[in-house]
Amino acid sequence: MESTMVEKINALPQYRRLVRERSRLAWLLSAVMLVAYFGFILLIAFNPDFFKIVVLGEYMTIGFPLGVGIILLAFVLTGIYVRKANSDFDELTQQIRDEVQQ
Numbered sequence: 001m002e003s004t005m006v007e008k009i010n011a012l013p014q015y016r017r018l019v020r021e022r023s024r025l026a027w028l029l030s031a032v033m034l035v036a037y038f039g040f041i042l043l044i045a046f047n048p049d050f051f052k053i054v055v056l057g058e059y060m061t062i063g064f065p066l067g068v069g070i071i072l073l074a075f076v077l078t079g080i081y082v083r084k085a086n087s088d089f090d091e092l093t094q095q096i097r098d099e100v101q102q
Contacts, residue, residue, distance in 0.1 A: 005100060012099055018092040025084055029077045036073050040066060 009015050043050060044063075051063035 009096060009100060012096055014092050014095045014099065018089060018096065021092075022085075022089055025081065029081055033074060033077055036070055040070055 043066075051061055051066075053062045054060065055062050055065065
């Protein structure tokens with residue numbers, strides 16, 4: 001890529017907005033996942049008796065639904081990112097392409 005084209009892209013407000021919004025969303029979703037995951041791990045480490053609580057029947061303890069919840073949270077956060085990327089970020093990328101090709 002030519003340096004003039006790189007400079008032109010860097011100067012576009014749509015590009016700066018794309019980078020800012022994508023970074024903010026990625027950090028936010030990563031923070032949510034890290035808090036949930038490490039909270040789960042810290043709970044295991046410092047309060048293992050919590051996982052002995054039976055929530056269903058005779059054998060299902062609270063650890064199973066919490067573990068499944070962590071996995072489902074990862075899917076939900078990924079879906080949020082993909083939805084945002086396929087709508088707003090793709091639109092901004094197309095605006096940048098249109099602007100550069102003029």
